[in-house]
Amino acid sequence: MITNISLVTVYCLDQDKARDFYVDVLGFEAGTDVSMGEGFRWVTLRHPSQPELEVTLMVPGPPLNPEAADFYRRQLEKGEMGGLGLRVDDCRKTFEELSAKGVTFLQEPAERPYGVEAVMRDNSGNWLVLVEPRPFSPEAAG
Structure with missing residues (x-):
């Protein structure tokens, strides 16, 4: 069961820079950071309020095939x-706090x-959505 x-996996181009950003x-808190041979490195993060969920920062490569890895790299770069x-x-x-730290926003709070x-x-090209949730109302959806 x-x-x-x-x-969860978040792809990045540079694991050190991505870890430092998060x-x-x-x-976030740094988790595991282990080199596993043949250039493979396992880097994880956790949020202090949700330590049971780890985010692994992966550079596009194996087990992805070369075409898929190249696609992920291009998407990150764009x-x-x-x-x-x-x-x-x-x-x-x-x-406001993250903007003051130099974070790029694609959409202001709405x-x-x-x-x-x-x-x-x-800093790797991933979109992150910040949500201050409230109960969903179908009427509010218009």
């Missing part, structure tokens, strides 16, 4: 990769039927 999600800018949805207590405040949402980009 599956009991929860324990690991730790120093977003407040800033067109999806990443994570991050719950926040106050989207506007978080937007009202949505499910809460307040902003879209940012990590």
Whole structure:
């Protein structure tokens, strides 16, 4: 029986720079960092309030075939990769704090039927969605 999600993958071009961004800018904690031979490195992060879920930072490569790895690299370089949805207590405040740290936002905080949402980009080209949730109302969806 599956009991929860324990690991998600975020692709990046440089594991050190990506780890530093998530730790120093977003407040994640560094997890595992192990070289496993043949140039493969396993790097994980955890958020302090959700330590059971790890984010692995993967450079596009095996087990992806070369064409798939190249596609992921190109998407990252263009800033067109999806990443994570991050719950926040106050989207506007978080937007201001992260903007002050130099984070690039693709969308400023905006009202949505499910809460307040902003879209940012990590330093690898992944889009991250910040959501201050509220109960969904079909009427608000219009």
